Amino acid sequence: xxxxxxxxxxxxxxxxxxxxxxxxxxxxxxxxxxxxxxxxxxxxxxxxxxxxxxxxxxxxxxxxxxxxxxxxxxxxxxxxxxxxxxxxxxxxxxxxxxxxxxxxxxxxxxxxxxxxxxxxxxxxxxxxxxxxxxxxxxxxxxxxxxxxxxxxxxxxxxxxxxxxxxxxxxxxxxxxxxxxxxxxxxxxxxxxxxxxxxxxxxxxxxxxxxxxxxxxxxxxxxxxxxxxxxxxxxxxxxxxxxxxxxxxxxxxxxxxxxxxxxxxx
Numbered sequence: 001x002x003x004x005x006x007x008x009x010x011x012x013x014x015x016x017x018x019x020x021x022x023x024x025x026x027x028x029x030x031x032x033x034x035x036x037x038x039x040x041x042x043x044x045x046x047x048x049x050x051x052x053x054x055x056x057x058x059x060x061x062x063x064x065x066x067x068x069x070x071x072x073x074x075x076x077x078x079x080x081x082x083x084x085x086x087x088x089x090x091x092x093x094x095x096x097x098x099x100x101x102x103x104x105x106x107x108x109x110x111x112x113x114x115x116x117x118x119x120x121x122x123x124x125x126x127x128x129x130x131x132x133x134x135x136x137x138x139x140x141x142x143x144x145x146x147x148x149x150x151x152x153x154x155x156x157x158x159x160x161x162x163x164x165x166x167x168x169x170x171x172x173x174x175x176x177x178x179x180x181x182x183x184x185x186x187x188x189x190x191x192x193x194x195x196x197x198x199x200x201x202x203x204x205x206x207x208x209x210x211x212x213x214x215x216x217x218x219x220x221x222x223x224x225x226x227x228x229x230x231x232x233x234x235x236x237x238x239x240x241x242x243x244x245x246x247x248x249x250x251x252x253x254x255x256x257x258x259x260x261x262x263x264x265x
Contacts, residue, residue: 006114008106008126041142042066044077044096045180046219046226047088049148049161049173051201052208055240056150056159058088059212061182061220062234063227073227078235080244082107084152085123086237090180091145095137099130099145120153120160128168138166146179152239158201159239175200182219182226189215209236209247210255217259229256 047060060077063070077089081103089096106126110118118126127149137143149162149170161177164170176190193211194200200208213229213236220228227234233256236247 006110006118008102008109011109012102042071042093043091043225044075044093045090046182046216046223047077047090047148047179048183048212048215049086049088049150049177050208050212051159051161051175051199052205052238053202054159055152055205055238056086056161057205057208057212057236057238058086058148058150059209059216059234059236060088061216061227061229062232063225064093065225068224070227073232076235078237080237081123082117083243084154084239086150086239086244087127088148088150088179089145090147090183092143093145095134095143096145096147099134099147102130103127120151120155123151124149124162124170127162127164128170131164131166131168135167148177148179150177150239152241154241157241178215180219180226182216182223185222186215186219189218205238209251210258212236213252213255214259230260 042064043066044064045061047058050057050059058078062074062076064072064075075093079087079089079100081087081100087100087103089100103126107118107123110122127147131147134143144166146166147164149164151160151162152158153160161173162170163173163177163179175194178187178190197203200211213234216226216234217229220226233249233252236252238245238247
């Protein structure tokens with residue numbers, strides 16, 4: 001008789017073993033040895049995570065590309081996992097969405113089977129486990145994606161940002177995080193802002209949001225795979241003590257117009 005342990009990954013393994021069903025997260029992506037279609041895999045960039053006073057903010061462009069072709073310009077790369085957790089994804093969009101669905105179910109399964117929410121350490125470990133399961137695909141040149149996990153930690157009463165490598169090793173960043181090809185172009189700008197204007201974590205959300213949109217605009221100017229902020233507005237969500245919220249399009253549009261007009265507010 002199966003006793004619920006709260007481990008959704010173990011549940012999937014048992015189901016696959018008993019039924020022979022192919023579960024994407026547990027199975028390598030089918031591809032020819034030479035992977036001729038790897039260049040056609042749809043990728044998404046760029047995503048940014050910034051702390052602010054009382055929480056953590058995620059902003060992402062909407063472009064998804066395959067080689068030098070724009071496949072879709074309304075991809076959502078900033079996704080809530082639960083009431084206090086956001087994941088920002090850059091890289092192989094299809095595989096990333098499979099992992100997002102797994103994580104959502106994993107968090108819910110634990111909460112319902114154990115009658116309590118999964119701990120922050122548990123959530124971080126689940127992301128590491130999913131990335132480790134995807135490692136054979138990443139090493140094969142397909143299915144590679146890098147997530148940023150942003151959480152509001154009620155125990156510490158502050159936002160926290162974690163990033164990962166392809167093998168699932170995790171690291172916590174004190175103020176900001178970024179992933180995707182555009183992020184490489186703007187890494188130094190983050191340090192410049194914190195050294196000249198102070199830590200993001202001590203500034204109001206509205207000010208941090210403007211900085212994030214401006215950084216995304218700079219990334220788009222320097223990286224063809226990153227969508228701009230004019231034609232299609234970026235996605236912006238944030239997590240606080242009160243939950244996860246989406247920034248209204250009207251607010252983002254006002255900031256974009258202010259940036260274009262050279263305004264400072």
